[in-house]
Amino acid sequence: MDVIVAARKYITKMIEESGPGMKVLMLDKETTGIVSIVFAQSEMLQQEVYLFERLDSDLPPDVMRHLKCIVFVRPTRDNVAKLARELRRPRYGYYYVYFSNVIAKADVKQLAEADENELVRDVQELYADYLAVGPHLFHLGMPSCSQGLAWTQPSLTRATQGLAAVLLSLKKCPVIRYQNSSEMARKLAESIRLTFTKEATLFSFRRAEPPPLLLILDRRDDSVTPLLNQWTYQAMVHELLTINNNRVSLAEVPNVPPELKEVVMSAEHDEFYAQNLFSNFGEIGQTIKSLMDEYQKKLQSQKKVESIADMKQFVEMYPQFKKMSGTVAKHVTVVGELSRLVDRHALLECSETEQELACHDEHQQSLQRIYRLLNSEKTRELDAVRLVMLYALRYETHSNNDINRLVDTLRRRGVDDKYTKLVYPMLDYGGARARGSDLFGDDDPVAVTKRFFKGVKGVDNIYTQHKPLLSRLLDDLLKGRLRETAYPYHSSSYSQPLRPVEVIVFMIGGVTYEESLAVHQVNSTVPGVRVLLGGTCLHNSRSFLDEVLTATQAAHALQARATRS
Known part of the structure; x- marks a missing residue:
């Protein structure tokens, strides 16, 4: 259950199926994030994708018939209408159309009618309709999913589609449990179950014993975790600087060089970051020092270019050396800014x-x-x-x-x-x-x-005593102690609580990096068990307060109107 592997597999399939030759990748706002979070632009160039375009772009069209166009968009009415308009006035030689989720037959018919020049070579559904942040972590990019402390219909539909895409990409048809105290969790559980019935052919995977489990939770049950300062590297960066689709803006950092005003923090393409995601603030300082010491040693060795053999070795090592130089500069800048903020704001x-x-x-x-x-x-x-x-x-x-x-x-x-x-x-x-x-x-x-x-x-670290509620729930679940009255099965024939080995946890109202750390620890320490964590979005404290504001505004407006009347 690795969502990065699943998403990359779909994107690689799209590119390879179009065959050799120069290509353009046409995306919408959401699929741009879905692709960029798991694929570097340099990797795309290696596969002959030379141009990236937005389906919703207002720029004047350029006709480039020598390019193949790979279209990867969400199956919304708006996207279908814009794609139909593109096909009526085609700018590219051929089109390979991929939707990130299930597409209605009526929408496929609309596109077929628009393709008067018969340039569409393929139309497929590829279920990469989520943001794969890490192997065990995903979210749907849905800040503020509720109003009046209840689902809005568009949000419920999007959450259902996104969660269904995760399950389809992993080839899982799980048993569902949900938080009984949450009406939103119950409604999402019901919506997912109806999707299983409606798309029975898609979800007809071989049954495993014990079956995988989908546990649907509500952020409202633990409002403490998103309010706490974080002290692991990845979580600190998101809390103090904000990570947006693996990108971090350092534009506000004093005296930052132009090339570091925005940096990419991706565990897939940055070995140092991957190794230190979950390191605490004290450890990361020591690790940065070791990285700088290693870099300085290599810098000294590169200065001794005295012979043809030395020059040859330098040329061979230069790409690796340049990459290391960029890594050092980036992480020294990021950690330096974190230290400055920690000290400045006590x-x-x-x-x-x-x-x-x-x-x-x-x-x-x-x-x-x-x-x-x-x-x-x-x-x-x-x-x-x-x-x-x-x-x-x-x-x-x-x-x-x-x-x-x-x-x-x-x-x-x-x-x-x-x-x-x-x-x-x-x-x-x-x-x-x-x-x-x-x-x-x-x-x-x-x-x-x-x-x-x-x-x-006393404790080893007074700043990391807190464990999120999710840690306790997973412990109870994996030991078969999670109370069925509090977390019932949805339409299940199982009478006894299961001890699953594959668990997908979905948090309505967003997840945090502290909870991601808790899941990482379970996956690292409990043999044979794999837990995947997802949510409507990925919070730091600011985004969580915005979530609470949106969720409660409508409820307070209703109360005020009721009081006045």
Whole structure:
């Protein structure tokens, strides 16, 4: 179950089936991301793809009949209409048309009628309708998938299509379990089951025992994880700089050279990044130093060009040397900027308080630390708001909670109204009444005992104590202890909880890199088990707050209208 391998296989198939010769790849906005996240442009050039074009481009058309056109787009009505217009006035010699998901017969007929010049050589469905971030991680690029704390119909349709594409690309027809406390999870489970029935021929894979399992969860059950500062390399980059389809903008970094204003962070094409995705901040500093030492040794050796043999060796080694030079420059710049931001905004102190809120029940001590940080000039607006939200989620039901005064403190500090007005909606989104699980482990004697002993003995790293709810759910699932009342099967004949060896977890409302790390640890330590994690999008704290804002706005508007009437 490797989504990068599955997506690359489909894209390679498209390019190879068009045969030798110069090609143009025509994409839409979404498939541009799907392709670019798993294939480098240099790899495309090696396969004779010399031009990339957007189906929705407004640029004046150039007729290039000597090129073959590979079209890879999502099967939307808009794309079908634009492609039909292209076929009526063709600019390329031949067209090979691929859709990223199931295409309606009526849409195929519309394209056939538009192809008056009979230039379309092939039409196929290839199920790469998702963004493959890593071998075990994917998302659908759907920020803000709900309104009024419920699905919008377009979002439910897109989530169903994307998840179905993942299953088809991996050739899996799983048993479905879903979070019973979430109406959105129940609706998605039902929509996926109907897709299995409607597309029974596509999903007629050989049955495995035990069958693969699809577990559908709701972000609202764990609103703490996306609010925390992160301390592994990949997660820190996304939290502090933002990764967008493997690209990171460094344009705001002081004195950054022009060639580093945007860098690619891809584990598929950057060996150093692949080896250090899950390294913590302390480790990455040491690793960067080792990388620089190795680079300097090679630099010294390249200076000793004294003979023809030395020159020959230099020419042979130059591409590798240049690649290493680029890798060093990129990661030194990125890690340097992370260090600058951590120091400038006192993120270590903020993170320590966040971890205390997430993992310990020490009300007065936490409150004092929060007020101290809210009054510090170093603390960013975003970090101040996150601390208040974490406090609200933890102590919402505490008899002496200080939520109102903390919100007033944010206002007096001049924090943007967008954020101060989001503290109480956060409780609507992920508070005690919204959750179906015991997020803080207060009702679990085992969790309470572990927390007590952790407090007595101390921990190796106070900044990474927190484990996402997903870790506990996967542990229970793989041990056959996940309660069927809380996570029922959807239309399944199984009466006893299964212990699956292949699990696809899908999180409505987005996933995080901390949860990706949890899945990586399961895959690395539990023999014979493979877990794949996906979600509607991939969050850092800013995108998560936008998700909560969109999800709760409609609900609050309805409440306000009801109050006025």
